[in-house]
Amino acid sequence: MDHLPLSFRDVHSAPARELLGWSIEDLSSASGVSPQAIQRLEGGASLTSLRTVSMHALAFALEAEGLVFFPGHPPLRGMNCRGSTKDPQSRSDFHLLE
Template sequence: MASSAMNLILERIALFQFTPTHCVQARGMLGWSVEQLSREAKVSVDDIQRFEAQQDVADAVRLALTYRFEAQGLVFFPGFAPGRGGNVGGAMPTSVDRETYAMTD
């Protein structure tokens, strides 16, 4: 199990790598509407629309979106379209809930 400090570092990396453009592209890859992503990531439609419009949202919202897409096997790197990770069934072995985030809202 990673330490709290390590979780914080990993979350900061995820926040840096995941962009609004990635969100739109990832939804398209999965065939998900904003409404479906809202249900899947447990994030409001308004938050997703604000993020995709490149407006500020809470870090917890960005992490929820990132982790939900990563659970579908997507990976994100700055300047590149989302790709499929090595574990196509899902990059994360278990679902990540908001309570497991190291950062606070």
């Protein structure tokens, strides 16, 4: 399966939630990723500790709210720009969300 590169990183999660005024539970509800997985990610867990589909689901939920991500930079509001992450629900591994 061909995937677009993911610009969303672990360090983006908490600042992105803060920009949106979201709790971990809000992000969990929007993305389908468990609160425990988000807590692990934001607690400094390695990117390899979350499945790629979970990272895509988090990125998609945040990008749907107009945020964009670039490695090495804080999350930015994209105005009318949406991110490039494909909808994770269309992925064959969507059932593996953490």
